[in-house]
Amino acid sequence: MKDVAREAGVSLGTVSNVFNGFPATDLTRRKVQNAAERLGYRINNYARGLKTNKTYTVALILPSLEMPFFHHLAEAVTAELMRNGYRTILMITYYDTDVEQQCIDMVEQNKIDGIIALTYNPDLQVDASIPFVSIDRHCGASICCVSSDNYHGGELAAEALIACGCKKLLFMRIGSDVASEVDKRGAGFQAVCQTRGIPCESIILHDSETDAPFYRYLEAHVHDGIAEFDGIFCNTDRLALRILRKLAELDVRVPEDVQVIGFDGLEDYVTQEPPCSTIVQPVTFIAQTAVSVLLDRENTVHPTLICLPVRYEAHGTTKGQVSVWQANI
């Protein structure tokens, strides 16, 4: 920059002004730009960050990229940040709460502009001075969490199954994250069942790595292809897919005898064989919202939870193309 200033015959400050869009004569502007071009000058963002304390970098902390929801999120967050001129530092925790804390520590060390995280550590130590947005799960009372409207998603699933004629329902939930927003899917589902007077059984697996308990339940409650229930809501598409295969194995006809709805609506699972009706999460919208809440530090008061609308999408494991999401619940 010093060289550019000398080459252009102006002062250091002027070069800085030109590069930051501060007022300058067309002539000087041109002189500086030419000099910079000739010298192949590139601004040094570290020196700049040192002075401004602004790094145009945010950290994205995720448990893994293997689950479709996670890598879709990663892609969407990265894209949205880039659109705003920010870079993404990606960190993977492998569902390990210690690694989560490590990531936070590492990242705070680096004077970044914010953190977007999906973590499982209930008592994460995070510096209150650094903007933080969580996804799917609260971490800290005053930290904004953005997620799908899981509760309403559960309601939609119940409404859809009931509208398609189901009389006896089943809710299946797997996954290790307790007390997360995701947990509300079951609550919404059960609430509707209750109101409508539809019996509903729940099988909830928090710590199990395997689906075996679900399979055992199915085997116990299906006899000669006749099931004791006629509708299942699985809390993820991934699970729904495996349940569908198990049902096929047990000679249960879908959707004739039993109807199935999953949750997520990411192409990866929905288009698999068989494709499954589902509650679609607005991943891209979640990403965009998280980013804009994070970057918008104008309002000092932030919402503590933002739920984004989900919708029901029929893919053949429920009867008909019922547009339940338009129902006024």
Add this chain to the structure above:
Amino acid sequence: MKDVAREAGVSLGTVSNVFNGFPATDLTRRKVQNAAERLGYRINNYARGLKTNKTYTVALILPSLEMPFFHHLAEAVTAELMRNGYRTILMITYYDTDVEQQCIDMVEQNKIDGIIALTYNPDLQVDASIPFVSIDRHCGASICCVSSDNYHGGELAAEALIACGCKKLLFMRIGSDVASEVDKRGAGFQAVCQTRGIPCESIILHDSETDAPFYRYLEAHVHDGIAEFDGIFCNTDRLALRILRKLAELDVRVPEDVQVIGFDGLEDYVTQEPPCSTIVQPVTFIAQTAVSVLLDRENTVHPTLICLPVRYEAHGTTKGQVSVWQANI
């Protein structure tokens, strides 16, 4: 840091020494650490980067995260970099060659320590002074590219099918990246067919978004469940999966009448229904190799291509559990 120095009653330089592991008395070391603790001091990496020109950050540029190969790669690269004390800046190009160039430009501006990229732009402008490793595809004569041993993978596929009794083979290839390392799969496959005197037809789709041409071919060459070929090698598992479904639709029995092998071996596809025999890529190893080549700037001379070993894995769409990868080709 100034405050820490004052608090500990030592000079600025000493504090720096302590934090960088330079020799210091146990006493001073303790004094400095206590002071730092009391003041909640954290080193500022931007100031440090300014001085040392070392940022402990590398950029990872990928077309997308949706393909299993890509997100596995992203995860493995991130983990490996973290293990080495580096941070990962993730950038997604959406297969757009302009965006690729943009990413490179952005990243060069930021004085990072290196770039790992999987790009499609044949004439990417990249600053020779910044360490660069590409994956799956060369970009620039003197830039190191690491990939699976795709040629040998093709050979393995052919060997496996032939060892399982195939007499008339088919090679199917889809994907937009021309002239990449991936392209060598077909070459290896055909070479073995030639040597062994096995007839082999190839259907190569470079620009097609859809599989329709493959389906049309299959429909034309299968009559009443009897196919004119008895073995297929698909250049990805994703494709293999769809071909398998089409074959089922055409009442072709797999593996009895036609055997199928895919390529990639990432859980996402192999465990789908039906699971498919495949050539497994060592994703994690690719990631580790890319990182270590990138970080190891000691040797000024770098290899221009590094091929990592693949292996054949039977999953039921080929007959028997033939361990072809041990064959001495």
Add this chain to the structure above:
DNA sequence: TTAAGAAATTGAAACGTTCTAATTACGCTT
């Protein structure tokens, strides 16, 4: 006890920006 040598510590000058207050140049009005 002292001199020499090694080890630890210090002070000040970088690194490449931005920022602020001060200065200079410019265009108008009287």
Add this chain to the structure above:
DNA sequence: AAGCGTAATTAGAACGTTTCAATTTCTTAA
């Protein structure tokens, strides 16, 4: 032509580290 207000430019002090030559302190051996 002088005076005034505004806009553009400048000089130099930060920002928080590292680095290196110079200095001090500590060890050891004569």
